[in-house]
Amino acid sequence: MSAPEKAGRKARPRRTSSRVLSTTLKYLCSASAFLISGILLAVIGYFVSIGGSAINWQLFSELPQARGMEGYPGGMLNAILGTCVLLVLASVVGIPVGILTGIFLSEYGSESRIAAPARFVCDVLAGVPSIVVGILGYELLVVPIGHYNGYAGAFALAIVMIPIVARSTEEMLRLVPNTIREASIALGATRAHTIMKVVLPAATGGVVTGVMLAMARVASETAPLLFTALGSRLLTLDPSQPLPSLTVHIFNQATGPYREEQTQAWAGMLILILLVFVLNLAVRFSLRKSTLKLG
Amino acid sequence: MSEVASARAAGQSPVIRVADLHKRHGELEVLRGITLEVQRGDVAVIIGPSGGGKSTFLRCLNGLERFDEGRVTIHGTTLLPQMERSLEARALREVRAHVGMVFQQFHLFPHMTVLENIVEAPIHVAHVPPEEARTRARTLLERVGLAAKAERRPGVLSGGEQQRVAIARALAMNPEVILFDEPTSSLDPRMTGEVLSVMSDLAQEGLTMLVVTHAMAFARKAAKHVHVFHEGRVVESGPPEQVLEDPRERVTREFLRLAWG
Structure with a gap:
């Protein structure tokens, strides 16, 4: 052989x-x-x-009603709008701070001594139980103001959001080939211009996905809001007052003694999931043409 | 009288002047005292075995890599190894405003269309009015034979087309000189021909070019000077007919024997 x-x-x-x-x-x-x-x-x-x-139209158009009142159990319009207000306020703080932190870690991290500690803090913060963040919001923004309020809730949600956005942004920016940065620099662009006009747009899809995940996460948070925004049965969009939210409403209904309220809590969860689902689909659809396919 | 001296005597000043350039990666000395000049309107070709420091040399010229010793002067702006931060930033801006670069792997911005790739730097770096930049970009695309692909994304173009877009992108900044880093190495023979044809046209129009390449036919046809790099040194320089037809150094003869097959 x-x-x-x-x-x-x-x-x-x-x-x-x-x-x-x-x-x-x-x-x-x-x-x-x-x-x-x-x-x-x-x-x-x-x-x-x-x-x-x-699930019916009443759920989206009416306020919750107490047992014995006409139209009981009513709807969750105030909770849906309150969640929107909290999400917008948390995003206004959490998304830019998170994205800027991610940019720092990815683009300037290699030349900065504080990058490694900052990355570590982000990871720790992402793992901190959200109820702890709620207590922080309570101490910083509820106690000094003297009553529960939406700003404290939004602050707590932003704190939950920042590390998720920061780390996902960092990872997505790292996936952008270095050659693209070099090409931009070689054309005379400054580093800031290269980051904002070339690197970040190239990673838009991934960065936005990270933002969506963070928004989905905070939209479903209950614990930090119990210590901060508290909730309300009234229709209010004023963040300086206690603000209703879907999750707290679901929590209250689910822990209530009556079957109608418990059923409404299930409907609320379904709405929450569908909200996140639709938001994700909408963003992915709108970004499908402008996104670099990474990997 | 040497060629450089004749050029000086004729009142020509080099666009690129490199003196005693050293570059180290840790213990490894990649460039070991490169001295080289490129006159305005000349095409200089750098050849040599892989690992000889050719690409590193080009990257040092436009500041993509720092060097450890020596001096680089481009269009009157000098880069030194130890410069004060703000001075260095200003010098690099000056240099990059006059030097275009074309890479082996094209390095186009994949999330932009071909036209957007070309107008990005003129609009945002050179502050050319957008409409003017777009008009010029379309002219350049016509020049490289890609007018019909202006709205396409780089990902759907062939390698040769992408490289021609990269050349148009470099030209859009009106550079004094373009550095080509092995522009045809990742292309098949047909695409190589397309790209070299565009480069030959540019050479005939008098654009100053410094080209790292293994395309010997291009070097013989378009180059005014050929420099042979080996282990971080220029081992031989001269006109193409001398270096390519009658090389003096053993390294050059060996390299050319392999390059010509």
Whole structure:
């Protein structure tokens, strides 16, 4: 038997085992992807089956009513609008600070001594239980003002948002090839111009996805709002007063003793999920043409 | 009298003047005292084996890499290894305003259209009015034969087309000199021909060019001077007919034997 034939015979078992390994890995990955999609569909299906019947126009157009009042249990218009106000206020602070932090970590981090500690703080902050952030908001903005208010709620949500936006922005900017930066610099652009006009736009899709994830996360936060915005049964958009929110409303309804309120809580959860879902789809759709395909 | 001396005597001043350039990566000395001049309107070609410091040399010229010793003077602006930060920034701005660069892998902005790639720097760096920049960009695209692709994204263009867009992008800033870093190395022969044809036209129009390339036919046809880099040094320089046809150095003969096949 010639040497190549011997080598071929020896190599065959290895080829077979690597093919088995490759196939196994492929099916494991596919199964995981199906599993996670299945979990999402199961959660949505469960919410639809329980809360779907409670979804009606009244839910979006009316205020909550106490038991015994006409129109009980009413709607959650105030909670939906309150959540929008809190999200906008938190985003006004959280998104720019988060994106600027991400830019610093990605673009200036290699030449700054504070980048590594800043990255570490971001990671720690992202892992801090949100109730702790709520207590911080309570101490900083509720106690001095003297009553619960929307600003404190938005502040707490912004604190939750910043590390998520910062780290996702950093990761997305790092994916932009360095060659693009060099090309811009070679054309005479300043570093700031290169970042703002070339690098950031090239990573827009990923950065916005990070922002959406952060918004979805804070939209579903309850604990920090219990210590800060508190909630209200009134229709108010004034952040200097206690502000209603979907999550706190859901919490109150779900922990209430009556079946109508509990069903409405399920409907509220469904609305929350659909809000995040629609927001994600809308942003992805609007960005699909202007985004660099990374990776 | 040497060629440089004759040029000086004729009142010509070099656009690029490099004196005793050294560049180190840790222990490794990539450039070991490069001295070289490029006169206005000349095409200088740098050849040599891989790892000889050719690309690093070009990157040092427009400040993409810092060097450790020596002096680079481009269009009257001098870059030194140790410069005060604000002076260095000003010098680099000056240099980059006069020097265009074309890279091996094109480095186009993938999220912009071809036209946007070309007008980006003129509008935002040179502050040319947008309409004027777009008109000039369309003219340049016609010049490189890509007028019909103005609204396409770089990702859908062939390598040769992308490189021609990169050349148009460099030209859009009206540079005194363009540095080409192996512009055809990642292209197939047909695309290489397209790009070299554009470069030959530019050479004939009198654009000053410093080209790192393995395209010997281009070097023989378009270059006024050929410099051979080996292990961070210029081992041989001269007109193409001398360096390419009758090389003096063994390294050059060996390289050319491999390059010509």
